[in-house]
Amino acid sequence: MAEGTRYYTWAMTQWIPAITSHEMQDVDEALFKMGYDLRQLMENAGAAMAYLAARYLHENPAGKKIAVLCGHGHNGGGGMVAARRLHIYGAQPEVLVPAGTLKPVTWHQRRLLENMGVRVSQISRVDEQSWQTIIGADLVIDALVGYGLKGPLSGVVADMLNHVGTMSCPVISLDVPSGLSSDGEILNGAIIEATATMTLALPKKGLVMPQAQGYVGDLYLADIGVPGELYRKMGWSMAPIFNGSPYIPLTDTKTGEEGDR
Numbered sequence: 001m002a003e004g005t006r007y008y009t010w011a012m013t014q015w016i017p018a019i020t021s022h023e024m025q026d027v028d029e030a031l032f033k034m035g036y037d038l039r040q041l042m043e044n045a046g047a048a049m050a051y052l053a054a055r056y057l058h059e060n061p062a063g064k065k066i067a068v069l070c071g072h073g074h075n076g077g078g079g080m081v082a083a084r085r086l087h088i089y090g091a092q093p094e095v096l097v098p099a100g101t102l103k104p105v106t107w108h109q110r111r112l113l114e115n116m117g118v119r120v121s122q123i124s125r126v127d128e129q130s131w132q133t134i135i136g137a138d139l140v141i142d143a144l145v146g147y148g149l150k151g152p153l154s155g156v157v158a159d160m161l162n163h164v165g166t167m168s169c170p171v172i173s174l175d176v177p178s179g180l181s182s183d184g185e186i187l188n189g190a191i192i193e194a195t196a197t198m199t200l201a202l203p204k205k206g207l208v209m210p211q212a213q214g215y216v217g218d219l220y221l222a223d224i225g226v227p228g229e230l231y232r233k234m235g236w237s238m239a240p241i242f243n244g245s246p247y248i249p250l251t252d253t254k255t256g257e258e259g260d261r
């Protein structure tokens with residue numbers, strides 16, 4: 001774990017560290033060595049997102065219109081899993097993806113959706129049809145970019161974000177609000193203003209830094225299946241974070257030194 005001042009968030013009964021994207025990638029690598037694969041982790045992430053979305057729909061997702069904005073990467077793949085789960089709950093998700101090539105596991109999620117009859121549109125700008133999808137939504141899921149953000153948002157992703165900015169329905173971001181640096185870099189670009197953010201495994205540092213205020217909304221942490229042994233091997237001693245539900249609220253923030261919990 002990196003030295004120096006660290007941000008912590010309060011999770012149920014303990015302070016847990018907020019981590020950088022590099023540290024999260026180390027966790028991912030350790031999970032893969034243990035035998036997990038990306039599809040499993042993405043399935044857990046997307047399933048937890050669908051539960052949270054159902055909560056923001058007053059536990060009554062059937063018939064609700066959901067605009068699911070998905071990028072080409074694994075953030076987008078998690079959004080597509082959430083769309084699939086919400087379809088299974090009887091909701092009416094429609095998925096919008098920027099034109100271009102999807103990463104392989106995300107492409108697999110897209111294929112599953114299409115096989116179920118869920119509409120997935122790849123767009124090079126927000127045209128009339130995709131605007132109708134956004135403006136008619138009861139809830140928007142933002143799975144455009146997660147910790148793979150490189151610089152200020154550009155292209156159709158930025159266009160989608162501008163359109164979502166005019167909506168009054170709940171907007172839930174997966175892992176981080178798209179455009180917000182998970183490491184806390186100041187990018188001076190547009191950032192989605194989420195009603196709630198569901199971050200994965202451990203909170204990302206950028207979510208709990210002062211500049212994230214006004215973008216993150218209510219913060220939740222999803223259980224994607226990381227065992228405590230793995231954190232302990234990486235030098236983080238934590239009591240079990242989750243208590244049987246797929247996500248928990250994170251309610252407070254503090255800074256501290258390494259070892260000061």
Ligand SMILES: NC(=O)C1=CN([C@@H]2O[C@H](COP(=O)(O)OP(=O)(O)OC[C@H]3O[C@@H](n4cnc5c(N)ncnc54)[C@H](OP(=O)(O)O)[C@@H]3O)[C@@H](O)[C@H]2O)[C@H](O)CC1
Nearest residue numbers: 041072073074075145146147148149150151152153154175
């Ligand atoms: N253990 C975990 O936490 C897991 C996390 N998961 C999710 O995976 C993402 C990280 O996935 P990754 O594929 O590495 O990256 P992203 O999906 O976040 O971002 C890549 C896409 O974003 C586009 N991008 C990047 N910067 C910009 C920008 N400035 N403007 C516009 N678009 C941008 C990029 O575009 P390309 O043009 O290069 O295609 C990519 O499309 C993590 O956040 C979690 O959500 C896993 O699901 C499970 C394990």
Ligand SMILES: [K+]
Nearest residue numbers: 145174176178
């Ligand atoms: K996102």
